[in-house]
Each structure stands twice: as C-alpha cells, then as structure tokens.
Amino acid sequence: MRRVLYPGTFDPITYGHIDILKHASSLFDEVIVGVFHNPGKVPWFPTETRVALIQEAVRDLNNVRVDSFEGLLVDYYQRESCDAVIRGIRNSQDLLGEMAMAHMNASLLPTIRTIFVPTSAANAFVSSTLVKDVAAHGGDVSHFVPPCVLRALAAKLNG
Structure with a gap:
C-alpha cells in the first residue's frame, strides 16, 4: 500500500488544497492530510476546527484521512509509515520554498521522498492568506473555499 502525507496548516483549506488532494488521492492508496501546528504562525482557526473543516470538505475522497501533528515532519512521516510527502506548487x-523544505527534510531523513504537484491554473493564485484577507474586507470568497469553510469564515468574522 502506498501512503503519502500532505502536510500544511490549512488555515483554512481552499479549493487549491482540494485540487492537490484529488490528484494525490487518484495516484496513491492513502493520503494523510497532516494539519501542522506551526508555533511560528497565529492561525485564525484552532487545529481541531481545521481538521473538522478538512474532513467535511473531503468527505467524498474515501482514501483521505485527516490528522494533526506537532514537531518535525520527518518524525510524523516515519510514525505513519509514509512513502512520500506531497507538496502543492x-x-x-512556492517551488523555491518547497525545495528548501524538501532538502532540509532529506538532510534529517535521507529516505524521505517529496513529490511536487502543481495546482490547476484556476487555483494558481489562491492561498489561505489571500482568502482570509479578502473575507476580512467583506469580499466574496465562495469561489475559493468549500461551503463549510465559507460558513466558518463568516462565523469568525461575525463573532
């Protein structure tokens, strides 16, 4: 069985992330979405909420499992017996930053493999940061995030 890890903060998950997940789920037996707690970032949504939003957004992808982790990616990768890491480009x-991370991970765990998956052209500009910025200024982000995320963003901004 081929198991891959798709790590990220996913704050929040976007259609760009889901695009990458659909590609990965068609190629591998199991895809683990690893929601990373990054102490260097202040997320809008707690880890548990991000996990729940992703689970709802990808419920039709039967071979996708959502989990969270802290610490080094290589440690989680080994614990979950993954065969590769998937990174969206x-x-x-993105490629420059992801290459640096891939090389760092390989220096920590020489057997780790990183696979870069380009997103579709329609999602090439979509990022969680831009989605939050547009939403915070009253813009319509319904074309960039699933309905569950749209509701969570509205609740966050109204409450």
Whole structure:
C-alpha cells in the first residue's frame, strides 16, 4: 500500500488544497492530510476546527484521512509509515520554498521522498492568506473555499 502525507496548516483549506488532494488521492492508496501546528504562525482557526473543516470538505475522497501533528515532519512521516510527502506548487516562489523544505527534510531523513504537484491554473493564485484577507474586507470568497469553510469564515468574522 502506498501512503503519502500532505502536510500544511490549512488555515483554512481552499479549493487549491482540494485540487492537490484529488490528484494525490487518484495516484496513491492513502493520503494523510497532516494539519501542522506551526508555533511560528497565529492561525485564525484552532487545529481541531481545521481538521473538522478538512474532513467535511473531503468527505467524498474515501482514501483521505485527516490528522494533526506537532514537531518535525520527518518524525510524523516515519510514525505513519509514509512513502512520500506531497507538496502543492502554485508558482515559482512556492517551488523555491518547497525545495528548501524538501532538502532540509532529506538532510534529517535521507529516505524521505517529496513529490511536487502543481495546482490547476484556476487555483494558481489562491492561498489561505489571500482568502482570509479578502473575507476580512467583506469580499466574496465562495469561489475559493468549500461551503463549510465559507460558513466558518463568516462565523469568525461575525463573532
């Protein structure tokens, strides 16, 4: 069985993330979405909420499991017996950052494999940061996030 890890903060999950997940789920037996707690970021949504939103957003992808982790990606990768890490690429800046992370992970765990998956052109500009910024300023983000995320963003901004 081929198991891959798709790590990220997913604050919140977007259609760009889901695009990558659909590609990965068609290629591998199991995809673990690893919601990472990054102490360097202040997320809008707690980890548990992000996990729940992802679970709802990908409920039709039967081979996708959502989990959360803290600490080093390589440790979680080994604990879950993964065969590769999936990373989404929107543009050249993403590629540069992801290459640096892939090389760092490989220096910590030489057997780790990283697979870069480009997002579709329609999602090439979509990021969680931009979605939050547009939503915070009253813009319509319904084309960028699933309905469950749209509701969570509205609740966050209204409450």
